[in-house]
Amino acid sequence: MIRLENLGRSVDGAMHLEGIELTLSPGINVLLGRTHAGKTSLLRVLAGLDRPTTGALTQDGQDLTQLPLSKRSVAFVYQQFVNYPAFSVRDNIAAPLRRKGLARDEIARRVADVARRVRIEPLLDRLPAQLSGGQQQRLAIARALAKDAALMLFDEPLVNLDYKLREGLREELRGLFHDGQTVVYATTEPEEALQMGGTTIVLHEGRVLQTGPAHEVYRNPASVTVAEIFSEPPMNVVAGHVEQGRLHLGDLSMPLPDHAPAGLAGCRVGLQPHRITRTPGPIRLEGETLLAEVDGSSTFAHFRAGGQPWIARLDGVHGLPIGAPFTGFADPADLYFFAEDGTLLAPAQGARHG
Amino acid sequence: MAEITISGLRHSYDGDLSDPSRLALKGIDHVWRDGGAYALLGPSGCGKSSMLNIISGLIRPTAGRILFDGRDVTDLRPEERNIAQVFQFPVLYDTMTVQENLAFPLRNRKVAPAAITRRVAEVAEMLDLGPLLKRRASRLGAAEKQKISLGRGLVREDVAAILFDEPLTVIDPQVKFDLRRKLKLVHETLKLTLVYVTHDQSEALTFADQVVVMSDGEVVQAGTPEELYERPAHAFVGRFIGSPGMNFLPCRIEEGEIRFDGGRLSAPGLRRLAGQEGLSLGLRPQALQPADAATGVEGEMVGLEDRGHYRIADVALGGARLKMRLAEGVPAPQGRFPVAFRPGSTLVFAGDRLVGDLADAQA
Amino acid sequence: MHKLDDNRAWLLVVPVFALVAFNAVIPLMTVVNYSLQDIFGPGQRVFIGVEWFREVLRDPTIQASFLRQVAFSALVLAIQIPLGIAIALLLPRVGWKSSLAIILIAIPLLVPFNVVGTIWQVYARPDIGLLGRGINAIGIDYNYTSSAVSAWITLLLMDTWHWTPLVILLAFAGLCSIPEPYYQAARIDGASRWAVFRHIELPKLRGVLTIAILLRFMDSFMIYTEPFVVTGGGPGSSTTFLSVRLVNMAVGQFDLGPAAAFSLIYFLAILLFSYVFYTILKMNEGEP
Missing domain, CATH: 3.40.50.300 (P-loop containing nucleotide triphosphate hydrolases)
Structure with missing residues (x-):
């Protein structure tokens, strides 16, 4: 020891x-x-x-x-x-x-x-x-x-x-x-x-x-820093704020998820790239492709939606031309909540495993 | 811009073509279409660098011809071919400014000074080098330096193709995204013929519209990134592309069934392969999944490796060991369990060649 | 590199310090000691401050030697550096021809200084030397024992024969270390042979050329054996370089005090010149 x-x-x-x-x-x-x-x-x-x-x-x-x-x-x-x-x-x-x-x-x-x-x-x-x-x-x-x-x-x-x-x-x-x-x-x-x-x-x-x-x-x-270091590609982190029971991320707005800590106002919200999928889900991220990078058996789709850059990690190899429309979906249960100084407030509910 | 045609290319570094096993290139025919973004992918020693040097004219092939837009250039020297090249490490003229570096190929060709200034400004604009034009090139970071190398190719309006020799090796991971995007945008704007040589499948699949995979002096497959991943025409491509690579399970086809040690799958459509030797199933790790009910194939869990949002299971199937990919949320089976094969992703190879898949066979 | 935190390492350095002290610092201090005193005999010495230094600096023969020395070094550099680079550029870079050329070129470097002098003394003699007779045979009046110009030409030829190989070897090593892609890129860019030299080879040679210039300067500035053997400093005092003059003073006239002051000034001059050269060369380098 x-x-x-x-x-x-x-x-x-x-x-x-x-x-x-x-x-x-x-x-x-x-x-x-x-x-x-x-x-x-x-x-x-x-x-x-x-x-x-x-x-x-x-x-x-x-x-x-x-x-x-x-x-x-x-x-x-x-x-x-x-x-x-x-x-x-x-x-x-x-x-x-x-x-x-x-x-x-x-x-x-x-x-x-x-x-x-x-x-x-x-x-x-x-x-x-x-x-x-x-x-x-x-x-x-x-x-x-x-x-x-x-x-x-x-x-x-x-x-x-x-x-x-x-x-x-x-x-x-x-x-x-x-x-x-x-x-x-x-x-x-x-x-x-x-x-x-x-x-x-x-x-x-x-x-x-x-x-x-x-x-x-x-x-x-x-913290946000750990989340960014321990994710390839790095975790999506966007500034968010809560108003009248709704969570606002840039131009996006959605009902505040149940696992969000009580009394939340300003925060930073994290979403792991592999949690953005192309099968329809409650959060819709619609925008255009910035670049698709292939890594091993997955594709990192960089795209811009709601005034923010995002990265989705998709299984398999996908050709996505620059500028092509890209729509990703996510589940509010998969959001991480961090305080504005970056410390974790609540992990994703989807942080589950078999 | 040009279409580059390679025909009957064979090369031996000692000039002796009599022993095929010692050739660096063993007979290659390929057409690089005008305006295509190509990657030339293969492990070290596969002949991709020889191929690159033959296209640029640094090596004269022992046999075979190279045509640019139908014109035979086999005997032309590099400077007569209008080819530009970006090397693994930035190659710059250290004593010159960024502007002088970009102007150099034009100055050597006696272009009028006013035309040089205009063209350099255009290219600098495209590569975001505008603010750096007056700086000494040797003072810049690796990413800028590689952009200058690329710019020296782009300034020539008569350039037939730009060759890249692993140009991102010295670029920090954080900056790679910008440079990759810039390369793609330049390609879309100018519709240049680009050939990108690399051993790294991620680089190749990210960059190219068409990937040409080489192994042991031969082209084993040319196709889109999706095709290489989903339907590798050659076992080498299956193993080389994807992480982990494709599993291969020796099998034989009898009485409308694919039979292997550990199980059988119904495949009436594959009767044409009945009794043939050297067959195997090519299975990407996600082609295998635990099934809810008996499938006629039973595997046994030997190991499980958690890789974050997915897991790789080590499955014993008869005498073979296969890797199975489990998505997050899919419970990992224990002990012996029924294995399902995804029909469209279960490929049949004869020797090294793709000959069919389970989806056709069951139709 | 990080250093290892282990004090025992100092023990290993002690012998080097001792050696340096014994063969450099102690003799140097002896010279300093002599330069400040007037010595009449054992036990009879008088401290006279910087008097010897003043005398040496005012001595017109030493001033003339100094100018002669500067001219000689300048000519040596002006001839040998370009010549060395030019020959290095012509050499084959690979294969047995390359190895053979390098061996042949390196031979003069292996000849001892006084032997070089003796060879050239005989070789250049107008009566029996091959070179001397040859030059005279084509109608040029050449005699290094009677003509100052002939003596200088002889010394410059000899020094060039002896030391250009060093410049060639350094430049050749520098050229061999230039990665092949630079040449490929230049061909693709349509660069002329001159442009390749000017924009690739010369900038990449800067490091080794700095070393070559410093070495050739220091050696030529301290040249002694060859003029001593060939011309003995003559005719007249036309080849009396600084070191020849110094030896005459110390050994010939046994003026130990002024000779000590002279050698210190000489030493400092070399140090100063080398420093100035080094700084200028590094400054022009611009960036790594």
């Missing part, structure tokens, strides 16, 4: 991390945040590469910052494919084991085992330069796994891979760790956080905004 208490780090007056309160338990912990949110800074502090400027970093009561790097059990996988260029794949994986002084046949056994798990067995005698990008990153992951460290750190390991390779490796990653290991995995992608599962830690501008099981954070974001 690793504890971070009021941990902060600033470099030359620039704040990188501030007031981090966090408990990392064995299992998967995903650091979700945009670029420059402080993910890499936090990983470096956890790895012992940087020292916090304030606060404490302890493991089971022991101060980690005083422990020399060589005495700690940490593995780090980076965005770039970092391998020993002059070593074969086999020697790359064996390197951390040799440093531990393991016996020859024990090393051979572990190398074979790890290579099988990350599926690079046929490549053991090649040099890193002879591997594709995906294979190079598999090798870097293999070396980290071989180390069998108690703390495994991943800094957006898939970001430099081709789309299909990323998809494949992402599916395998979760199964590669064992129970006792504490995995900290940094990513910008909501779907990756959901797929890795475990605990999600939402990081923004050097601070932790929310922590909890991935699906709970996804369905009950504590």
